[in-house]
Amino acid sequence: MKEGYELIYQKPSTLLPRRMHYCPGCLHSTLHKLIMEVVEEMGIKEKTIGVSPVGCSVFAYDYMDVDMQQAAHGRAAALATAIKRMHPDKYVFSYQGDGDLAAIGTAETIHACNRGENFTFFFVNNGIYGMTGGQMAPTTLEGQKTSTSPYGRDPKKVGQPLKMAEMVSQLAGVAYSERLSLNTPGNVRKGKKAIRKAFEMQQQGLGTTFLEFASNCPSGWKCSPVESLGWIEKQMSPYFPLGVFKDVTTGVEKCSCADKQAK
Numbered sequence: 001m002k003e004g005y006e007l008i009y010q011k012p013s014t015l016l017p018r019r020m021h022y023c024p025g026c027l028h029s030t031l032h033k034l035i036m037e038v039v040e041e042m043g044i045k046e047k048t049i050g051v052s053p054v055g056c057s058v059f060a061y062d063y064m065d066v067d068m069q070q071a072a073h074g075r076a077a078a079l080a081t082a083i084k085r086m087h088p089d090k091y092v093f094s095y096q097g098d099g100d101l102a103a104i105g106t107a108e109t110i111h112a113c114n115r116g117e118n119f120t121f122f123f124v125n126n127g128i129y130g131m132t133g134g135q136m137a138p139t140t141l142e143g144q145k146t147s148t149s150p151y152g153r154d155p156k157k158v159g160q161p162l163k164m165a166e167m168v169s170q171l172a173g174v175a176y177s178e179r180l181s182l183n184t185p186g187n188v189r190k191g192k193k194a195i196r197k198a199f200e201m202q203q204q205g206l207g208t209t210f211l212e213f214a215s216n217c218p219s220g221w222k223c224s225p226v227e228s229l230g231w232i233e234k235q236m237s238p239y240f241p242l243g244v245f246k247d248v249t250t251g252v253e254k255c256s257c258a259d260k261q262a263k
Contacts, residue, residue, distance in 0.1 A: 026215075027126075028057070030188065047090050048066040050069070051070075053072065053075060053076040053094075055132075057096055077096075077121070097130065098124070102162050116173025119202060119208070123164060129220070135148040141239060142154075164210075169253070175206035177211075177245045179211075180212070
């Protein structure tokens with residue numbers, strides 16, 4: 001660093017020195033950075049274990065310099081449960097997309113939350129299967145076009161998009177459930193605070209912590225990165241509102257899923 005300059009920011013040592021391969025504008029890279037910043041700042045690199053399944057999330061191993069395990073598609077919650085029970089002193093997290101966590105992995109997700117397994121879910125909700133061809137996901141919005149719903153999602157045939165943060169907040173084992181986004185600088189700061197809070201609550205053994213991130217997929221949505229950020233704000237946020245749905249440390253327990261669905 002040049003003399004007279006003040007260091008404002010540097011990449012956390014917990015991120016490996018590799019160029020991100022994600023599509024331009026994809027927020028996976030931002031979430032990777034935030035998680036690893038928190039791990040570095042908390043000094044828990046040697047005590048952190050991450051689990052990722054199939055999908056775009058699988059590439060987390062290429063960038064996060066912590067112990068990582070790969071799970072079969074949809075089974076990250078089951079593997080994270082085993083790891084946390086075997087190593088209760090570790091900070092354990094699963095890093096999953098919507099096609100994984102809310103489709104093939106629904107059972108593992110719901111039952112882990114219901115049991116109150118003491119690990120953290122990082123759930124990236126971009127409303128589509130990003131890696132495998134842009135198919136409709138459980139979180140695809142009504143009317144949204146995908147490769148398997150070319151005329152738009154029809155709720156009469158496939159039901160309404162799943163609101164996972166609201167759903168899991170109803171389960172007794174969940175200590176903290178919040179939906180966030182990383183589409184603005186302000187939301188990025190909120191996201192980092194939430195990640196640290198989730199890890200701290202895990203350290204206290206309070207139960208399952210669940211962070212859902214309303215994210216984007218410029219390639220799958222067939223739009224520019226800037227347009228995709230606008231889509232999050234204008235299209236996703238009305239149906240997937242940001243906010244805390246449950247926090248046992250503050251007594252917050254927002255509305256039921258039925259109430260949110262009605263709205």
